[in-house]
Amino acid sequence: MTNQHPNQNSKPNANRRIAIIGGGPGGLTLALILQRHGIESVIYEREPVESNRDHGGSLDIHEDSGQLALKEAGLLEAFQAIARYEGEDFLLVDKNGTTYRKEVAEGDKKGDRPEIDRGSLCELLLSDLDPSRIRYGFKLIEAISLEDGRHELRFENGHIDTVDLVVGADGAFSRIRSLLTESAIEYSGLSMVELNVEDAAKIYPDLYAYNGRGKMFALSDNKAILAQLNGDGRIKVYLSFRADRDWLDTNGIPLDQPAEAKRMLLNYFDDWDDKLKNYIRYAGDRIIPRRIYMLPVGLTWTSRQGITLIGDAAHLMSPFAGEGVNLAMLDASELALSLVRNEDLCEAVREYEKKMYGYSSQSAKDSDENLKLIFGDNAAEKLNELFDRLQQHA
Numbered sequence: 001m002t003n004q005h006p007n008q009n010s011k012p013n014a015n016r017r018i019a020i021i022g023g024g025p026g027g028l029t030l031a032l033i034l035q036r037h038g039i040e041s042v043i044y045e046r047e048p049v050e051s052n053r054d055h056g057g058s059l060d061i062h063e064d065s066g067q068l069a070l071k072e073a074g075l076l077e078a079f080q081a082i083a084r085y086e087g088e089d090f091l092l093v094d095k096n097g098t099t100y101r102k103e104v105a106e107g108d109k110k111g112d113r114p115e116i117d118r119g120s121l122c123e124l125l126l127s128d129l130d131p132s133r134i135r136y137g138f139k140l141i142e143a144i145s146l147e148d149g150r151h152e153l154r155f156e157n158g159h160i161d162t163v164d165l166v167v168g169a170d171g172a173f174s175r176i177r178s179l180l181t182e183s184a185i186e187y188s189g190l191s192m193v194e195l196n197v198e199d200a201a202k203i204y205p206d207l208y209a210y211n212g213r214g215k216m217f218a219l220s221d222n223k224a225i226l227a228q229l230n231g232d233g234r235i236k237v238y239l240s241f242r243a244d245r246d247w248l249d250t251n252g253i254p255l256d257q258p259a260e261a262k263r264m265l266l267n268y269f270d271d272w273d274d275k276l277k278n279y280i281r282y283a284g285d286r287i288i289p290r291r292i293y294m295l296p297v298g299l300t301w302t303s304r305q306g307i308t309l310i311g312d313a314a315h316l317m318s319p320f321a322g323e324g325v326n327l328a329m330l331d332a333s334e335l336a337l338s339l340v341r342n343e344d345l346c347e348a349v350r351e352y353e354k355k356m357y358g359y360s361s362q363s364a365k366d367s368d369e370n371l372k373l374i375f376g377d378n379a380a381e382k383l384n385e386l387f388d389r390l391q392q393h394a
């Protein structure tokens with residue numbers, strides 16, 4: 001059973017053809033809230049079914065954004081039942097292992113930023129979505145603006161659809177964005193190597209005890225070891241470097257030869273505390289390179305009929321405000337509710353975009369400033385001071 005409101009045909013926009021490109025957290029939330037309000041939509045997702053399971057690590061879902069969207073989607077209680085409140089544990093150290101901050105989530109006290117794995121979040125959203133509203137294996141190749149304001153969508157598998165509204169929820173490398181703005185994603189100056197320590201509590205109890213049930217940030221020398229315990233028991237580790245854009249291709253680290261790759265990666269952290277080096281030593285064989293990209297801070301565009309963007313497609317930022325998924329879901333909620341309120345499609349999109357620019361530009365600015373702080377001098381000390389200031393103003 002899906003949680004649909006009655007009288008769907010009397011709702012504004014109930015009979016428009018709306019296509020959402022991308023079935024990540026943003027696209028799924030949008031389709032689900034539209035469904036609740038009796039508005040038809042279809043998600044086109046390029047990946048095959050069940051592909052969301054292992055896409056990315058643990059995400060903290062904020063009370064004033066991601067959780068608001070889950071409430072609109074009718075899933076807040078179901079989320080609260082599976083969210084990891086203990087995942088708010090946080091340890092901040094420098095390369096010597098000196099502790100600057102240690103936060104331990106208390107017993108049954110529920111914080112406002114509980115964690116959930118990306119795969120579990122997508123499964124939760126999918127659990128209430130009418131399966132006919134998502135089509136897997138449909139990779140958008142091109143969207144073409146038609147004279148009457150509609151858009152023709154062309155897919156790799158030959159499928160063509162013509163829609164009244166296309167929403168680009170297709171992430172960092174959006175194929176919809178270029179119809180709205182000439183701005184493109186830029187390399188942020190940060191590259192990461194992702195490692196995974198499997199079943200940490202059982203196999204590496206020393207590292208599990210050190211890491212705690214949430215996140216560990218070790219910051220020094222314009223580098224970082226960032227770690228987070230995931231719901232499936234693994235510790236996801238991001239070795240993070242300020243580096244030229246081509247560094248991941250030219251550093252000579254053979255990612256397909258894990259033992260040698262880990263030996264070379266350890267060299268970058270040669271004078272770091274032994275406990276921190278264990279994040280590399282204990283890691284499994286799957287090593288994933290990641291360049292971090294961003295859109296210009298405060299990006300806006302001239303609103304156009306029949307097309308808009310949500311989530312990373314609209315405002316990709318580095319992960320250092322911890323807002324990416326939260327904004328994607330908030331955008332989804334704001335756009336859906338605007339479509340419910342406004343009979344006029346153009347007005348609905350304009351109203352959403354205006355609101356979205358306001359909150360997303362602030363997060364993009366914070367994220368950019370945090371990146372500079374975390375990879376600058378005396379980073380652990382400065383990040384601790386920033387958290388103190390934020391707590392005082394909370």
Ligand SMILES: Cc1cc2nc3c(=O)[nH]c(=O)nc-3n(C[C@H](O)[C@H](O)[C@H](O)COP(=O)(O)OP(=O)(O)OC[C@H]3O[C@@H](n4cnc5c(N)ncnc54)[C@H](O)[C@@H]3O)c2cc1C
Pocket residue numbers: 021022023024025026027044045046047056058059060138139140141169170171172173174175238290310311312313319322323324325326328
């Ligand atoms: C290393 C790292 C760590 C992060 N940590 C955090 C964090 O701690 N907290 C946080 O809030 N955020 C974090 N983020 C960011 C967060 O993952 C994203 O902001 C969030 O997933 C954006 O959701 P979205 O739905 O907009 O896009 P995505 O999650 O990128 O989903 C886009 C979807 O579109 C599909 N798609 C793409 N192209 C096409 C196409 N041509 N046709 C059809 N489908 C297509 C993709 O397959 C995908 O399913 C992190 C990101 C990275 C890289």
